[in-house]
Amino acid sequence: MPSAKRLSTDADAPAGPGRAVLGFGGTVDHEIEWDAALVARLAEEYRIRLTDCDPDAPIVDERSLLAVILGHARLRRGGERFVESPAALEQFAARHRKSxxxxxxxxxxxxxxxxxxVRSTALLVAVDDTFLERFPxxxxxLVSDDAAVLIPHLIVQLPEAGSIPVADGEIVIDRPNRLIFVNDPAQSSMELSPDLGDTLAGAEVFLISGFNAMTxxxxxxxRIHxxxxxxxxxxxxxxxIYEDAGYHSAEVSAVARRGIVTLADVFSMNEDELQEHLGHEIDLLDPTAICDALGAMHRMFPGPTxxxxxxxxxLASGARAPLLEGALAGGIRAAxxxxxxxxxxxxxxxxxxxxxxxxxEHRIVADALTATDPNVLRCIPAYAVPTSKPTTIGLGDSxxxxxxxxxxxxxxxxxALS
Structure with a gap:
């Protein structure tokens, strides 16, 4: 497959010794503006019932897409899902105001x-004019396949509070969250550039992500080979660093996570992904429950921090935890x-x-976790965030x-000090 590379010559570009290489993906996103009245009207027209609101149900048309959205809201879950028909994404997005x-x-x-x-190189699977118009x-x-076509992702940001009536009840929304809906053949193929090795040769940090869209x-x-x-x-x-995500296929999840984690020094995930691995929810303010969860994760994925x-x-748990403490704080600030x-x-x-x-309560749990063994566990508390219009899209990315x-x-x- 053809590939394309752009190396910036802009004198004002962030520079300095070394570089981060960040893979893999690049998408055009249609971020819709949540319209509760419109969603309620669609739920009525499609005769959505509480039993339809299953976040894990197949998405084959607009009705099932809406039911899955409401299912995530009902269970207070974020996530990413594959949609069998791009037409369902287009139809739903066209009804809303969007960015x-x-x-x-x-x-x-x-x-x-x-x-x-801090300068970086993005490893993009595909690009188009819409993407490049917005990319700085x-x-x-580095583009793996400059002939591939991008199909926009649908991004739904659930509000901080609200409710949607359905035929036999009501879906109550009490937590902001983000949902991603995808039919992305380019990302599913995950073509790797023949220039990838040359690009990695000067990297100080290498981020691996995006394999979750494979089917x-x-x-x-x-691809992992x-x-x-x-x-x-x-x-x-x-x-x-391997950043986890919501996989579209359970079989690919098992293959990719096992294969990629062995390549990583750091295995990073959010709370939804943690609880997916565990198979149950945990109290994120209970140090004992968190330590038990970390023990289970280290048994499942031995090796990386x-x-x-x-x-x-x-938090960081593992041999590199002390090294990561300052970077954890930087991640929290950015998010x-x-x-x-x-x-x-x-x-x-x-x-x-x-x-x-x-x-x-954030400080108490963070201090308690770090105190268990500062040599292998560091935890930084998150802030109280005063905003009436939160953005949940891209928090993990940030x-x-x-x-x-x-x-x-x-x-x-x-x-500089050496």
Whole structure:
């Protein structure tokens, strides 16, 4: 497949020794504006019942898409789902006011790093004019297949509070969250560029994400094999971060997570993904329950240091935990600024987060977790966030961007002192 590369020559681009390489993806996103009256009308027209509201049901048309959205709201879950027909995405998005943005974990993480003055290269599976019009001209990228077509993702941001009547009851919404709906053949194929190894040769930090959109387990195995081969070009001191996500296929999930985690120094996830691995919910303010969960995760995925980022705290558990403490704080600041300001968040907004208060319950659990063994466990409390219009889209992406920026900046500082 053809590939394309752009290396920035902009003198004002963030620079400095070393670089983060961020893969894999790049999307055009249709972020709809939640319209409770419209959603209620559609629920009535489609005769949606409480039993229809299952977040895990197949999505084959607009009715099942709406039922899954309401199912996530009912169970207070965020997530990402595959949609069998792109027409359902187009039909639902066309009914709403929407913003057209660009995303994917690697892209949004890179935009955060750019704001913080840390340069990166995005590994993009495909691009189109809509994407490139929005991608900053001073950012580097490598495209795996410049002939592939992008199909927009549908992004639904559930409000902080509200309710939607259904035929036999009511769906109560009491937590903001984000839902991603995808039919993305380019991402599903996950073509890797033949130039990937050359791009990794100078990396200090390498982020792996995006494999969750794959639907063919055999193809996923081949791509991971190719990824492993390309990663031989990484410098020995490079740090590899795998950011988890909601997989569209259980079979691909098992193949990809097992295969990629063995390549990673850091295995990062949010609270939804943590609880998916565990198979049950946990009390995120109970240090004992959290420690038990971490023990179970280390047994499932031995080797990498675990990072878990939640609305209450972010932690690192494993041998690299002390190294990651400052970067965890950077990730929390970046995600908090996005929660408050969305795409408009700036470096000044990120810095201003330090002026926010920390809820006592967040500090108590963070201190208790760190005290269990500071050599292998560090936890940073999250802030109280004063906003009437929160952005939940891209919080994990912003967190990992802040995390990676913190790691690169720390290594630069070490180099300057040596």
């Amino acid at each position: 057209v943005t660009i995303g994917g974990t690697c892209v949004r993480a890179g935009l955060v790093m750019r704001a913080l003055g 001209p001073d950012c580097d990228y 063919d387990a055999a193809l996923a195995r081949r 190719g990824l492993r081969a390309a990663m031989r070009a990484l410098p020995a001191e490079a740090l590899v 675990l990072v878990v980022h939640t609305r209450h705290w972010a 908090t600024a996005r929660y408050m300001h969305g795409d408009a968040a700036t470096a000044a907004d990120i810095a201003a987060v330090d002026g926010l208060s920390v809820p006592p 967190f990992v961007g802040g995390l990676a920026a913190g790691l690169v900046s720390a290594r630069r500082a070490e180099g």
